[in-house]
Amino acid sequence: MATNLATSKLDGILEKATEEVPLGREELLLLLGLSDEEDLSKVYETARFLRTRYFKDRVFIYGFVYFSTYCRNECAFCLYRKSNRSLVRYRKTDLEIMETALSLVESGVHLLDLTMGEDPFYFDNRESGFEHLIRTVEHIKKSTDIPIMISAGVVSVQILRKFKESGVDWYATYQETHNQDLYRKLRLGQSYDERMERKKLAQKMGFLIEEGLLTGVGDTNEDLVNSLEEMKKLGADQLRVMSFVPQKDTPMQNFLYVPRSRELLIIAVMRLVFPDCLIPASLDVDGLNGLAERLNSGANVVTSIIPPQSGLAGVSNHSLDIEDGNRTVSKIIPVLKDCGLVSASREEYAEWILQRH
Numbered sequence: 001m002a003t004n005l006a007t008s009k010l011d012g013i014l015e016k017a018t019e020e021v022p023l024g025r026e027e028l029l030l031l032l033g034l035s036d037e038e039d040l041s042k043v044y045e046t047a048r049f050l051r052t053r054y055f056k057d058r059v060f061i062y063g064f065v066y067f068s069t070y071c072r073n074e075c076a077f078c079l080y081r082k083s084n085r086s087l088v089r090y091r092k093t094d095l096e097i098m099e100t101a102l103s104l105v106e107s108g109v110h111l112l113d114l115t116m117g118e119d120p121f122y123f124d125n126r127e128s129g130f131e132h133l134i135r136t137v138e139h140i141k142k143s144t145d146i147p148i149m150i151s152a153g154v155v156s157v158q159i160l161r162k163f164k165e166s167g168v169d170w171y172a173t174y175q176e177t178h179n180q181d182l183y184r185k186l187r188l189g190q191s192y193d194e195r196m197e198r199k200k201l202a203q204k205m206g207f208l209i210e211e212g213l214l215t216g217v218g219d220t221n222e223d224l225v226n227s228l229e230e231m232k233k234l235g236a237d238q239l240r241v242m243s244f245v246p247q248k249d250t251p252m253q254n255f256l257y258v259p260r261s262r263e264l265l266i267i268a269v270m271r272l273v274f275p276d277c278l279i280p281a282s283l284d285v286d287g288l289n290g291l292a293e294r295l296n297s298g299a300n301v302v303t304s305i306i307p308p309q310s311g312l313a314g315v316s317n318h319s320l321d322i323e324d325g326n327r328t329v330s331k332i333i334p335v336l337k338d339c340g341l342v343s344a345s346r347e348e349y350a351e352w353i354l355q356r357h
């Protein structure tokens with residue numbers, strides 16, 4: 001009897017989501033609290049149904065260029081935090097960035113995500129530090145016309161403006177959580193408001209924006225519902241969640257493990273709440289093996305394509321699947337096919353961006 005009541009409640013919520021009636025807090029909490037396999041598959045099925053409504057069977061693919069692993073910050077979860085001396089860092093030259101960018105475009109990605117730590121080489125030299133990067137972006141744009149995302153941390157307003165002028169389409173900075181106490185423990189010494197305000201400003205300036213969550217870092221279901229509400233207010237165009245991957249020699253290396261099913265459920269709930277948004281399935285967490293389950297939860301973008309032999313790293317998994325070429329377009333196409341999906345054309349992605357603007 002109790003089960004039947006719970007089942008009909010879940011069915012009612014999914015019906016509402018299908019009709020795109022906004023879900024309330026209690027309903028979202030109920031979804032995030034599900035653990036029964038049958039219930040979960042219903043949620044994933046609804047998420048896929050909504051994805052199909054807006055994107056048919058088309059998936060977008062993002063190339064990832066982590067061009068500098070130096071960072072002035074001390075995020076507790078991140079391998080690349082300033083005080084971590086246990087890794088060899090690199091800073092790629094303009095030419096190397098350009099070559100990697102071109103090879104990624106050639107391989108069939110729809111966007112290039114240019115990412116770095118908050119590298120002092122760029123940040124301490126004020127505007128001139130970014131000068132070369134901006135020229136490189138202009139070059140890439142001129143020769144390929146590929147959409148570009150910048151994930152360079154909290155850059156100054158002037159630099160943001162220059163990125164806009166050089167043709168950058170997306171600005172990505174993730175709060176990780178919208179619980180400010182938790183934020184303080186994760187992004188040590190960084191202002192919550194500044195990060196959020198810069199994102200909003202970028203949006204005003206005409207960038208598309210991405211917001212992101214980390215899960216498995218002490219976030220509660222209440223926190224997640226708050227995040228969904230904040231994301232709704234923000235009106236981000238792309239929304240992501242990634243599971244925390246513990247990093248050796250960092251403060252959170254022994255943090256309690258949270259099963260991946262949590263990330264999958266959050267992806268699905270994001271799809272129910274934001275049916276027309278872009279939601280990544282990142283290869284950075286579990287590599288190629290983790291792709292199908294993320295797509296089957298309702299994701300519609302594959303991110304973190306990295307060419308082998310480029311000497312480039314990932315973020316949450318700095319080397320997983322890179323050198324063996326598993327983070328390439330050709331390796332993910334069969335996985336898409338198994339999930340009943342195909343890669344979109346470049347025109348389709350350009351159209352989505354245009355319509356979103």
Ligand code: SAM
Pocket residue numbers: 077078079115116117118151152153154172173174176212213214242243244245246247315316
């Ligand atoms: N340095 C810039 C910044 O922090 O905004 C750009 C880099 S951004 C790609 C780094 C993102 O990767 C973080 O915002 C976080 O969401 C994710 N990340 C970093 N370390 C991670 C880890 N150990 N596990 C999972 N995700 C992680």
Ligand code: MD0
Pocket residue numbers: 064113115151172280282283284303304314315316
């Ligand atoms: C990814 N490794 O998409 C990348 C990164 C930064 N904008 C994205 C976290 O998984």
Ligand code: SF4
Pocket residue numbers: 071072073074075078079080081082116117118153
């Ligand atoms: Fe630096 Fe970004 Fe890592 Fe934080 S998440 S330590 S800002 S690279």
